[in-house]
Structure formats: structure tokens, C-alpha cells
Amino acid sequence: MSDRSAILPKHFEKWAEFAKKRGIGLDFNPTFFSHPMVRDNLTLSSPDENVRGFWVEHGRRCIAVAEYLAEQTGSPHG
Numbered sequence: 273m274s275d276r277s278a279i280l281p282k283h284f285e286k287w288a289e290f291a292k293k294r295g296i297g298l299d300f301n302p303t304f305f306s307h308p309m310v311r312d313n314l315t316l317s318s319p320d321e322n323v324r325g326f327w328v329e330h331g332r333r334c335i336a337v338a339e340y341l342a343e344q345t346g347s348p349h350g
Contacts, residue, residue, distance in 0.1 A: 276307060277329040281340035288344035297347025302334035 284300075291298050304315045304327060311318055315327040342348060 276303070276309075277326050277333065279330075279333045279337060281337050284337055284341060288341055291341070291345045291347075297345045298341045300334065300338040300341055302331050304330070 287298060304310075309315070309323055309326045311320055311323045314320075314323065316324060316331070318324045318327070
């Protein structure tokens with residue numbers, strides 16, 4: 273598995289297949305805690321540009337994964 277700032281939809285293909293076979297959707301959310309890039313208990317609000325950028329990228333990639341899972345499973349219905 274890739275680090276949080278490097279996840280891609282392809283890393284979740286098996287989950288998409290699992291859900292499609294069962295006719296279910298999947299919920300996918302970013303995780304902004306319990307990681308070495310949490311500094312002084314801050315992620316997106318960190319004054320450190322590198323820390324903040326890491327978490328912004330993680331959020332963007334999570335959106336891409338969630339969109340992929342929605343497209344693959346048809347859930348939520350548009």
C-alpha cells in the first residue's frame with residue numbers, strides 16, 4: 273500500500289470488485305491522524321508548508337478514490 277499522499281484509485285480495485293459483486297457501495301474518507309506527518313497535533317492547519325501540503329495532497333487523492341469507487345459501484349446514484 274502506498275503512503276497517504278500517494279494513494280491512487282488502482283490501489284482500491286479489489287475493494288471495488290468486492291462491492292460490485294455484492295451490489296453495495298463503499299464509503300471512503302480521508303484519515304488526518306496517526307501518521308508521522310502530524311506535527312504538533314496539526315495537519316491541514318499546520319504552519320509548516322511541507323506538512324500542510326502532504327495533507328492537502330492526501331485529501332485530493334481521497335477525493336479521487338471516492339469518485340472512482342462511486343463510478344465503479346454506481347453508488348451514490350447520480
